[in-house]
Amino acid sequence: MSTPLPQSNRLPQAYGGGQPAQLADVLERVLDKGIVIAGDIQINLLDIELLTIKLRLLVASADKAREMGIDWWEGDPFLARGGDGALEDRIKRLEQAAGLEGKEVEQRR
Amino acid sequence: VSGSGWYVYGVVPAGEAGADVFEGAVGVDASEPVVLVADGALAAIASKVSLAEFGEGEVEERLHDPAWLEEKVRAHEAVLEAALGRTTLVPFRFGTIYRGEEQVRRMLREHAALKATLERLRGRIELGVKGYLDTERFAAAREEGGAEAQGGGGRAYLLRKQAERELADAREAFKGECALEAHERLSTAADDARANPPHRPEVSGRPGEMFLNAAYLIAPEGQERVRSVLGELESRHSPHGVWYELTGPWPPYNFVEEEDE
Numbered sequence: 618m619s620t621p622l623p624q625s626n627r628l629p630q631a632y633g634g635g636q637p638a639q640l641a642d643v644l645e646r647v648l649d650k651g652i653v654i655a656g657d658i659q660i661n662l663l664d665i666e667l668l669t670i671k672l673r674l675l676v677a678s679a680d681k682a683r684e685m686g687i688d689w690w691e692g693d694p695f696l697a698r699g700g701d702g703a704l705e706d707r708i709k710r711l712e713q714a715a716g717l718e719g720k721e722v723e724q725r726r
Numbered sequence: 727v728s729g730s731g732w733y734v735y736g737v738v739p740a741g742e743a744g745a746d747v748f749e750g751a752v753g754v755d756a757s758e759p760v761v762l763v764a765d766g767a768l769a770a771i772a773s774k775v776s777l778a779e780f781g782e783g784e785v786e787e788r789l790h791d792p793a794w795l796e797e798k799v800r801a802h803e804a805v806l807e808a809a810l811g812r813t814t815l816v817p818f819r820f821g822t823i824y825r826g827e828e829q830v831r832r833m834l835r836e837h838a839a840l841k842a843t844l845e846r847l848r849g850r851i852e853l854g855v856k857g858y859l860d861t862e863r864f865a866a867a868r869e870e871g872g873a874e875a876q877g878g879g880g881r882a883y884l885l886r887k888q889a890e891r892e893l894a895d896a897r898e899a900f901k902g903e904c905a906l907e908a909h910e911r912l913s914t915a916a917d918d919a920r921a922n923p924p925h926r927p928e929v930s931g932r933p934g935e936m937f938l939n940a941a942y943l944i945a946p947e948g949q950e951r952v953r954s955v956l957g958e959l960e961s962r963h964s965p966h967g968v969w970y971e972l973t974g975p976w977p978p979y980n981f982v983e984e985e986d987e
Contacts, residue, residue: 638803640796641925642854642973647799650979651736651819654837657829658731658782660789660821 731823732763732830733775735805736815736977737840740769743813751808754801755779760808765831767841771805771815772830780823806977814848816840817977843982850917850943851975853952856930857908857938859901863967865893901937904968908959909940915951916942920980934969941980 733754741764748760753773762769778784788794802820809815824830834840905921913919924936944952956970
């Protein structure tokens with residue numbers, strides 16, 4: 618690969634100096650993105666503390682996202698599985714308000 | 727639980743980057759070197775871990791400890807960053823552990839589709855763009871435009887309440903417009919794009935409301951374009967209280983969904 622970005626654009630720490638990357642950015646990527654390939658040791662990343670972190674990261678404004686046409690929760694297995702009743706209820710209400718009757722939410726359970 | 731396992735950070739094409747890339751890199755177990763475990767055309771970036779720390783059960787205990795989690799997650803990222811820019815890589819999600827080196831090799835053989843993923847990602851990096859709105863500045867800019875309620879008394883109170891509602895509506899609409907425009911225009915500079923949920927203020931630690939949290943898969947020639955699009959967006963949006971934050975280059979975490987089978 619060629620031409621890495623100049624350092625001024627590198628907010629995270631990789632090329633020395635500068636501030637470390639925001640923890641939220643690193644957590645979001647390392648815990649929630651990245652390819653999932655089964656290892657020999659099963660780590661349950663849906664552990665309760667992690668759920669809290671995920672909630673803090675993910676529960677922004679679902680209605681805003683829908684308004685913008687970004688249905689990020691549709692494909693999120695965590696949200697689809699429903700780790701938190703309040704959140705799911707909220708999404709369901711939003712879907713009902715949008716005329717979807719919460720059908721998709723039900724099916725995913 | 728005693729013994730050791732192999733923690734895998736990601737996969738690279740074999741023979742492209744020397745093992746010296748990871749000299750000095752500190753993995754999730756600081757006492758073990760980070761090495762390449764190759765099989766055929768692929769090599770795993772890996773390091774030994776103690777199962778007393780990373781064994782099933784043990785690790786789940788430690789996930790409760792935010793300081794432990796932050797240290798390990800940052801180590802995972804730092805190891806991948808050591809390779810970023812030196813070779814193409816497929817980043818793994820946190821916590822992929824095998825019993826031994828042979829099991830790592832078998833994983834490489836069983837996931838031949840990683841070769842196609844590496845090919846698709848060749849030379850590409852991920853850039854993050856976050857957009858924020860300073861709500862006070864947005865309100866001030868709007869007042870300058872003559873949208874402020876005047877006068878006193880009961881009627882003025884109602885007018886003021888109405889103005890507050892209008893301000894909130896205008897702010898939400900404006901954030902949506904900025905997010906859409908920024909995401910559409912930045913996407914034209916990218917091979918691929920993802921809009922993730924914005925972080926709430928207590929997570930972002932920034933004094934504004936995040937309205938865009940996106941990732942872009944960028945070829946080397948696209949990097950300049952991203953910067954110029956961002957500069958142009960900011961010059962138009964900043965009088966209304968908007969600013970954008972560029973992060974990266976990141977390993978392409980957002981662009982590696984499993985594509986085999």
